[in-house]
Amino acid sequence: MKARRRPAGRRGAPRPATLIPGDGIGPEVTDAAVRVIAAAGGRIAWDVQIAGKAAFEKVGTAIPDALVASIRRTRVGLKGPLETQIGRVGYRSVNVALRKTFDLYANVRPIKSLPGVRTAFSGVDLIVVRENTEDLYSGIEHQIAPGVVESVKVITARASRRIARFAFDLARREKRRKIVAIHKANIMKLSDGLFLSCAREVAKKHPRTRYGELIVDNACLQLVRRPQDFDVLLLENLYGDIVSDLCAGLVGGLGVVPGANLGTRYAIFEAVHGTAPDIAGKNMANPLAAILSGVMLLRHVGQRRPADRIDRAVTRLLRERRTRTRDLGGTATTSAVADRLIALL
Ligand code: ATP
DSSP states (O other): OOOOOOOTTSTTSOEEEEEEOOSTTHHHHHHHHHHHHHHTTOOEEEEEOOOHHHHHHHHSOSSOHHHHHHHHHHOEEEEOOOOOOOTTSSSOOHHHHHHHHTTOOEEEEEEEOOTTOOOSOSOOEEEEEEEOSOBGGGOOEEEEETTEEEEOOBOOHHHHHHHHHHHHHHHHHTTOOEEEEEEOTTTSTTHHHHHHHHHHHHHHTOTTSEEEEEEHHHHHHHHHHOGGGOOEEEEOHHHHHHHHHHHHHHTTOGGGOOOEEEOSSOEEEOOSOOOOTTTTTTTOSOOHHHHHHHHHHHHHTTOHHHHHHHHHHHHHHHHHTSSOOGGGTOOOOHHHHHHHHHHHO
């Protein structure tokens, strides 16, 4: 009888996944995530690939073919932040290019109050769903006359419907009660108007989930007054980027908020924060956002037990208030946080 090969991902066989350490604090925080995942019993075979600045300097392109091939093979990745150069210089954003290449159309960021992390609010538990492929991130910019430039905001019905469907499906799966679409359709009547009409159309097909709308400036005000009233936020790309950071501030900052970029075939997990050049290489960065992104990855590939274990260890670590990085009011290093989590595991 022919021996049947066990598909990767089943019990026993490590699940292949691409690891992009990234720039700035990326290598430090992803290293912590990899160590914690292994200690929790996560069975992942990491394929380490360079991208961004490191790749540009080494092989002349920010997205090497080897990286693309790796993600096509593994279909799942954990990514550190990649530097995006400001202004006219250098290559285009690798983050944006990766999202487009793999059609990672949904960016999901769970924002939850953590035990032992003192902030202005408690009981925050919301999910940001951000459209990830269009809007002002289309990259279409031109100078129409000296001193006059245009940036093109692209909104399509296809992408708007798709992200709205994603948000309603997620709400049903996660037993969430209400979705609020956030917009500025009073000013951008065509683009944001189209986004809203698609969201309304999808909402009609999901009568069990409550649906509301807020203009983005008012949404920011309401979020910093009563964040507990929010459940799922549905946003275009740019508002999603900005509102995510605001929401991170509600629960302890960028050091604790994980994220996922999801498409129909591929998924790349990454913290909300950037490369944090001010603290890079100093063993000071909070690795929890990267570790919790790893937890999302484990759940995505069906490894729930190690994911739950890490979640519990993070709760204990924060409750004991002993080992925490500077952004959370402590003095611990990145590696000390990982070591303590591993001890708790
Ligand atoms: P980029 O251009 O890559 O987005 P940035 O500095 O503009 O970098 P972030 O990297 O998100 O934006 O950092 C914003 C602030 O938050 C910085 O002061 C940074 O030190 C802090 N920060 C970000 N991530 C962390 C983290 N994991 N731990 C501690 N502080 C962090």
